[in-house]
Amino acid sequence: MIQAELFAHGVAAHGLAVSNPASGAVIATVRSWSAAEVEALVPVVDMAGRAWTARTAKDRAVILRRWFDLMLAHKDALAAICTAECGKPLAESAGEVVYAAGFIEWYAEEGKRIYGEITPTFAPDKRVLTLTQGIGTTAAITPWNFPIAMITRKVGPALAAGCPMILKPAEATPLCALALEYLALQAGLPENLFRVVPTNDPVGVGKLLCSHPVIRKLSFTGSTAVGKLLLEQCAGTVKRTSMELGGNAPFIVFDDADLDKAIDGIMVAKFRNAGQTCVCANRILVQDGIYDAFLARFVRRVAALRLGDGADPETQIGPLIDRRAVAKVRSLIDGAVAEGASLATGGVSHPAGENFVAPTILTGVTPDMDIARSEIFGPVASVIRFATEAEAVAIANDTPYGLAAYIYASGMARIWRVMEQLEYGIIGVNEGVISTEVAPFGGMKESGLGREGSRHGITDYLELKYVLLGGIAA
Numbered sequence: 001m002i003q004a005e006l007f008a009h010g011v012a013a014h015g016l017a018v019s020n021p022a023s024g025a026v027i028a029t030v031r032s033w034s035a036a037e038v039e040a041l042v043p044v045v046d047m048a049g050r051a052w053t054a055r056t057a058k059d060r061a062v063i064l065r066r067w068f069d070l071m072l073a074h075k076d077a078l079a080a081i082c083t084a085e086c087g088k089p090l091a092e093s094a095g096e097v098v099y100a101a102g103f104i105e106w107y108a109e110e111g112k113r114i115y116g117e118i119t120p121t122f123a124p125d126k127r128v129l130t131l132t133q134g135i136g137t138t139a140a141i142t143p144w145n146f147p148i149a150m151i152t153r154k155v156g157p158a159l160a161a162g163c164p165m166i167l168k169p170a171e172a173t174p175l176c177a178l179a180l181e182y183l184a185l186q187a188g189l190p191e192n193l194f195r196v197v198p199t200n201d202p203v204g205v206g207k208l209l210c211s212h213p214v215i216r217k218l219s220f221t222g223s224t225a226v227g228k229l230l231l232e233q234c235a236g237t238v239k240r241t242s243m244e245l246g247g248n249a250p251f252i253v254f255d256d257a258d259l260d261k262a263i264d265g266i267m268v269a270k271f272r273n274a275g276q277t278c279v280c281a282n283r284i285l286v287q288d289g290i291y292d293a294f295l296a297r298f299v300r301r302v303a304a305l306r307l308g309d310g311a312d313p314e315t316q317i318g319p320l321i322d323r324r325a326v327a328k329v330r331s332l333i334d335g336a337v338a339e340g341a342s343l344a345t346g347g348v349s350h351p352a353g354e355n356f357v358a359p360t361i362l363t364g365v366t367p368d369m370d371i372a373r374s375e376i377f378g379p380v381a382s383v384i385r386f387a388t389e390a391e392a393v394a395i396a397n398d399t400p401y402g403l404a405a406y407i408y409a410s411g412m413a414r415i416w417r418v419m420e421q422l423e424y425g426i427i428g429v430n431e432g433v434i435s436t437e438v439a440p441f442g443g444m445k446e447s448g449l450g451r452e453g454s455r456h457g458i459t460d461y462l463e464l465k466y467v468l469l470g471g472i473a474a
């Protein structure tokens with residue numbers, strides 16, 4: 001019963017058409033919200049939030065926990081929706097559901113542990129208190145590449161802290177967001193605390209969410225260019241912002257790396273979700289001494305990857321999200337070849353369909369090439385050769401981005417030195433998959449502001465209120 005409703009929630013005769021990137025076929029049409037309709041929704045959500053804040057943290061936790069349970073109970077259905085609208089292989093979609101649910105579970109627990117402080121006083125007749133309170137009504141704008149997890153890591157801490165949320169999902173992937181909203185209601189979340197507003201007017205709705213004075217915080221995951229625009233728009237109401245933006249992750253393989261581990265690591269760090277994640281390895285830096293052995297193994301593994309519709313259980317690499325994404329990746333490959341890089345495997349098109357790009361390795365890439373300076377967001381590995389540790393660190397840090405970096409090495413001294421010098425918010429040491437709800441995820445420099453996940457992820461939804469209590473003297 002729930003299964004059918006999960007697919008049907010929010011579906012409408014007219015509005016925003018959702019298509020399957022593997023086939024191009026339209027799979028559903030959902031209601032598209034106008035900016036005026038979202039404006040009318042804000043006071044309704046704000047009112048619901050007032051009642052929610054007044055409840056105990058434990059009350060809120062019980063409902064969040066039920067939402068977590070329901071997500072896991074409907075893992076296969078959510079995964080099928082995710083693959084249908086965003087293209088990733090089913091196994092990755094199922095993994096995303098578990099990862100996404102983890103944020104709801106984590107913040108159900110963490111919401112009970114938001115503490116205040118009493119500071120030793122500066123005067124005998126006064127007491128210094130610090131209260132932590134929810135920030136108020138919040139908004140979020142999320143991308144299509146993790147259409148479930150990028151939502152739960154925002155709405156989990158918001159609701160746990162007592163804050164309601166209006167969520168604008170990406171145009172390509174509203175179905176996962178609507179399914180989450182449906183399950184939240186089934187879990188007993190009161191109405192209007194979490195409202196999903198798909199729209200084919202992201203600019204207009206985005207402006208409204210950024211400028212509305214009742215909304216006290218905006219959390220965004222997406223490109224750095226759009227993040228900068230939203231920051232400007234939020235300045236007018238001095239809104240609190242969290243920004244998870246683009247990356248240009250270096251994946252550094254030193255001579256003393258365990259080759260098997262490095263190859264396994266790069267396969268997931270590069271090719272997960274067909275390379276469409278902000279923590280995907282973007283520049284693969286390989287030291288002289290291990291270069292030939294690494295490249296030979298890497299090429300063999302990449303050439304054997306199976307491309308296809310993500311719904312086929314055999315598929316390892318699905319399509320890119322749309323034709324625009326394919327054109328961008330293709331132009332980066334062509335540009336790199338024109339600048340002197342060589343194709344070690346792959347190329348551009350693939351018979352599976354027009355949204356597919358064959359997994360590709362480019363060698364002879366240099367740090368100044370466009371492909372080394374841009375976020376590729378596709379199944380294309382660009383390999384840069386280096387000689388010394390200092391050179392690797394300099395190349396790695398020579399970017400305005402600072403989200404994730406990976407190091408493969410065995411010497412502890414080198415691992416410590418390099419890890420400390422890298423200007424990145426997340427570092428994988430001999431690990432290619434770093435995402436988990438228990439750790440703080442976020443970037444330095446132009447990769448973002450704030451952290452999501454862990455005990456730190458809830459602080460962005462909290463205000464500190466200092467109270468000076470006077471007249472205590474006897």
Ligand code: ADP
Nearest residue numbers: 141142143169170171202203206221222223226
């Ligand atoms: P991507 O290139 O990965 O699609 P974007 O940053 O363009 O990344 O999109 C991420 C999210 O930002 C999506 O939900 C999209 O609708 C939204 N978005 C894009 N442009 C704007 C804008 N001008 N105002 C508000 N939201 C926007």
